[in-house]
Amino acid sequence: MKISPISGFPEYLPSQRIVEQHFLDVIRETFELHGYPSIETRAVEPVERLLGKGGDADKEIYGIRRLAADEATAAADSELGLHFDLTVPFARYVLENAGHLSFPFRRYQIQKVWRGERPQEGRYREFTQADIDVVDVGELAPHFEAEMPLVIAEVFRKLPIPPMVIQVNNRKIPEGFYRGIGIEDVAGTLRIVDKLDKIGPDKVAEQLVAAGCTPEQAQQCLALAGIRSADLSFVEQVRALGVSHPTLDEGLDALAAVIRAGMDNAPGAMVADLKIARGLDYYTGTVYETQLAGYESWGSFCSGGRYDSLASDGKTTYPGVGISIGVSRLLGLLLSKGLVTASRSTPAAVLVAVNDEESRPTSVGIATALRQRGIPCEVAPKPAKFGKQIRYAERRGIPYVWFPGAAESGGDQVKDIRSGQQDDADASTWQPPAEDLRPQVTAGADPSP
RNA sequence: GUGGGUGUAGCUCAGCUGGUAGAGCAUCGCGUUGUGGUCGCGAGGGUCGCGGGUUCAAGUCCCGUCACUCACCCCA
Structure with missing residues (x-):
């Protein structure tokens, strides 16, 4: 039976899953x-x-x-x-x-x-x-x-991602505005205006007229949709369009409060963008969308x-607000x-080498001592030549290999296989640098956005 | 759901106007029984998505089908 991926059901490799888990940890x-x-x-x-x-x-x-x-x-x-x-x-x-x-x-x-x-x-x-x-x-x-x-x-x-911009709108703004200029089909109009980024103002105007708007109404809708500000100036810009409706006023007040809070507590993160509509139709007031700088086409x-x-x-009734x-x-x-x-494809920070099968219990004991102090590690699967055991760690990105009994004193040694540095070490006291304890998830350079 | 593209080794692909499969990378093994990354040698792995048709002969042409993929729709 041929195995193949199922479209739309993504699965990750271990190193990718480490990235995902890091993201989930930060979110949580x-x-x-x-x-x-x-x-x-x-x-x-x-x-x-x-x-x-x-x-x-x-x-x-x-x-x-x-x-x-x-x-x-x-x-x-x-x-x-x-x-x-x-x-x-x-x-x-x-x-x-x-x-x-x-x-x-x-x-x-x-x-x-x-x-x-x-x-x-x-x-x-x-x-x-x-x-x-x-x-x-x-x-x-x-x-x-x-x-x-x-x-x-x-x-x-x-x-570790490029800047995100949270675009905020309030559905009461377009709703009040549309009613203020005599458009009855609020949802349908919103749906068309929502395509502004994708199809451009000319096509939107065209579709609005086709849906029953007058050319003047279409232009008014476009003027509203074009308003975007990182501060409270959007309020004046809307007022300047000369439309008045109680629902519009409610929406403007509500959106201004959200943007104000953003300016105070998360400068640069939020922008009032009056073309944001959202597809799910259970939303009744504030709506949010978020774009990653440089990747707007991803939605x-x-x-x-x-x-x-x-x-x-x-x-x-239980009114609510949420974001996902x-x-x-x-x-x-x-x-x-x-x-x-991710800096490696496994949580293990240390590979404990095995000298021969007879001494495996010694290696397991070392691993136990490391784990008791919270250092993730695994024991080598085979007592292969040390070159092989090092390569086993290297392939997985494990930064340290532990050699039992390698010191002249008969004690152990630990090697940082990135630098080649190898030193005497005691499993009951040795501690890796904090950044090596867990896989690091970092932003990588993007050659072609 | 509608329309386009693609489908050869785990991955990226080659295979010219049809003559019974190749490369690179990856994986594993070996290279003075013990310290990797380079290098050398070698191995495994493909019913060429599947089914049918044309032909002496099809990965190569035709039809169908499935899968993947892109766009529309819609959305995180």
Whole structure:
């Protein structure tokens, strides 16, 4: 049976996985530093709950059923589908556990999600998202909308990657604006304007007119979409367009508050960008997208927004706001371009050599002593010639080889195989430099962006 | 789902107008039973994606199919 990769289901080599784990560690630590506890939700939800929550995501949902299911049970099984994001399951989780949670409730969630779309560069059918969300009962304070991008900005600052720009908008701005100039189909207009970067202003105007706008309305939409500022000047720019509507004012105030918080706490990380719309249609206010400087064509690496009515049991509504890092897309870019590398392909910092099979217990004892002090190591698989054992370590990037009984005194020696330096050492006291203890994940030069 | 491209060794590919498979890299082994990276020698590994057709003969031409890939759609 021929084995081949399955498109859209990426798998990593050990050295790449080390990079991924480092990223996940940084994300987790930062989320926890901001006080977010973790939850994990099941991989499946009733299809009914998934449907209609994510716009066109409907047709991307993977249904599950038993292979051996007969007609009757197949129908029942097919009511389950794999989740396509972590926000919809979270909303369900909140409703289900509302009695056990304290509000406002915040949580982070790092899990795989699945979407049955055509894979291509940066787009997968199975991928990892890292989400943070805050929900409250009845009302959600607006300052949480400012908190989300601040946490994310901190994550990106700690990772060995090019600068990230978090673009923020508020859907109330285009909504109020469109209504203010007499456009009724807000969602449809938004969808067309969202293509601005891809197809250009002329095509957008063309499509807007085709969708029923007057040429004047189309130009107004383009003028709004063109506004972008790293400070609060976007407010004046919108006002200058001379449109007024209560919803527009609400949106401008809300967005100004978010940008203000960004200017104070994460200078340079955020920008107000009034063309950002987002595809998932449960967003009702603030929306976020994130581009990596120099790789704008890869799309957003981190998105989210505010949703006021996603979680509701009919009596009580739990409005929330959240944002999600596309871990797989980010790694897919960085690894394929060689923008980030791990210093070795194994956690082992030391290879303990074996002189002969009879003395293996001695080597194992040395390894045990090293591990007791937190030094990751492994024992050589064979008592091969030392050249071979060194090469074994070298192939894997293990920086040190430990030679039992190599010292004149009868004690041990340890060799840094990068420099060739070899010194007497005692397994109960020897300590490698801190940077050698764990694999280092660092930014690599990019020859061709 | 729609349209284009590609499909030969683990990887990157060669194989000209059809005559029954090659290179580089990688892997493993050997090179004075004990300290690697260079170098030398050698080995393993391919029903040329799969199925059918044309032909004396197909990796090479034709059809189909599958997979991968790119674009659209949509999105992290």
